[in-house]
Amino acid sequence: MHLIWLNLVPNLVLLFTGNFKELGSDDPYVLPPTVWEAIGTATAESGHTIPSAFGARVPNIAKEKQYFTAETWSFWSLYLAPALLHQRFQDISYYTHFLKLVKLLHICLQFEISKDEISKVRDGFRDWVTEFESLYYRSDPARISTCPITLHGLLHIADYIEAAGPVWTAWAFVMERYCGSLRPAIRSRRFPFASMDTHVEEKAQLSQIKLIYNLTAELSLSPPAVDIKAGDFFCNEYPQSVLMPPKVKTDLSESTGLRHKVAACLATRFNVSVAIAKNHIPDGVLEQWGKVRRLGGGDTMHARDLVRFGDGNRDASYVRYELLVDIYARQRRRAPEYEPRDFFGQLRRIIVVRLKPATELELERPVTILLAAIQRINASPANSDGMRFYKDMADIEVVDLASVQCVIGRVKDHMGQWFIIDRSGPMARAEFVDE
Structure with missing residues (x-):
């Protein structure tokens, strides 16, 4: 922890700002003061668009670096810096070199790590340190201060992981x-x-x-954790989710577009036409909820149309969801073959649909279906560095709530595009079960 977050990364920031020890500020890796001030402002403003589930707000790195802790250094370097430093250096090799470090750190922080990944970490840090000396030390004895002993310590990280396991088993947090x-x-x-x-x-x-x-509960000094509280809504069909207030009742007939999209979602689910599905949507008002929480330590996600977003709040309405997509959809004569794909968007509404038994839908008993109205993000494919970004939004689509997995963060760069921050990893994935 101290090797990376409280030494290596702060030293890199000092190099980027031209404040590292006695070195000058004319080197090609030094960012102009105006650029660094813009990065600091964007860092502070990202607190509004990154949910609280991701950790504490990151201060302005240009003006409030003294308030940085190991946690904020970690989040800034792993998730914010790749976006905020993008296309900021005169020489792209410095940005590429920094991203190599980020990728290696992500491997080190995995919950599980394989022997092949340990070898990748060992070779990666060896190459990274060699390249660091070429970029910053340059075989100049006058620049020997750029190579502290902690830089050499990176070469032993793979050995420590091999001996003690993933770094989370022994870190100082x-x-x-x-x-x-x-x-x-x-x-x-x-x-x-x-x-x-x-x-x-x-x-x-x-x-x-x-x-x-055996008095763990009786002698607990903390109030018992309750997954479902008074006022929440839970149904057996969705064992991983609980809906939370605010709760409203609205008539979907007033919004023909949304009613049609709900019918299209049900038609896909029950393999019937949209017209048949629309006939089985209950007349009158339907329940809508403002929040959904994934049980078992998952995220709480907000429906933006029902939950107001104030100046001091942190946006928890942008989510990642997974859908099955036919990879041969454009080949009509070919049998469909489905694969799960990730999508991103803003959760707008959470709708509760209670269906009665129906022969056309092959329903023998009443069933409750939870739907999510999501305005999809027009996200670009992941670039060579694994990052995804977007500039605009697509139309609203209605999907099953079980496909909504977790919240995501966003950070805006100097070119006006939003970079997507998804740190959930493989622990938050939808499970698609064959009927």
């Missing part, structure tokens, strides 16, 4: 959080260590009593 929990335990300025010793001892005793007598 857990210990630092624990040390932070000890600070309120200091009740005496004269004997601070005695106060901490007593706190640690009593906490250990309480933990042993919980284990020995």
Whole structure:
């Protein structure tokens, strides 16, 4: 943690701003002050478009760097910097070199890591350090300060992973959080260590009593975690999701376009025509909810048409969702073959549709279907660096709520395009089950 987030990355920022030790500011990797100020402003403004599930707001890196912690350095370097530094350097080799570091760090932070990936990390850091010396040291003894001992430490990261497992098994975040929990335990300025010793001892005793007598819930010092609270809505057909207020009831007949899209979604689900599906949509008002939370530690997503977005809020309405797409859709005579693909968009509405038993739909009992109205993002394909961006939005489409997986963040670059930040990884994926 200290090697990367509190040493290497801050040193790179000092190099980029021309403030690294005694070196000058005429090097090709130094960004002009106006450019760096714009990057700092964009960093601070990204707090509005990045959900709170992603962590704390990142301060203005140009003016408030003193408030950066290991967490904010990590998020800035892994997710914001690739977008904000894009097309900012006079020589693209410095940006490419930085992205190589980002890719290696993403591998190191994986929950699981294979032997092949360890070899990739070992070779990658070796090449990265060699290239670093070529770009910044340049075999000039007067620039030896650009190569601190922590730069050499990168060469041993693969060995540490091979010996101890992925870095999350041994990093210092857990210990630092624990040390932070000890600070309120200091009740005496004269004997601070005695106060901490007593706190640690009593906490250990309480933990042993919980284990020995199976009293974990009874002796818990925190309120019990409740997945479903009063006012929430849960149905058995969607065991991974719970709907949360605000709740409204609206008549879809007033919006013929939305009603048609709901019918199209149901027609695809039940393999019937849109006209037949439209006949089975209940007349009158339908429930709509403002938020949905994925159970089991998942994200809370907001429906923008029902949840207002204020100046101090953080936007949690942009989501990633997965749909099955026929890869031979343009070949009408060929049998369809489906594969899951990722899509991004803004969640606008969450609609509850209660269907009665119907022979045309092959429904033998009542069923509740949760639908999501999403305004799709016209996202570009991932570029060579794995990043995706967009400039405009497409029309609204209605999909099954089970396909909506998680929130995403966005950061706007100096060219007016939005880069998509999706850090969910393989832990948040839809499961498509054959009927």
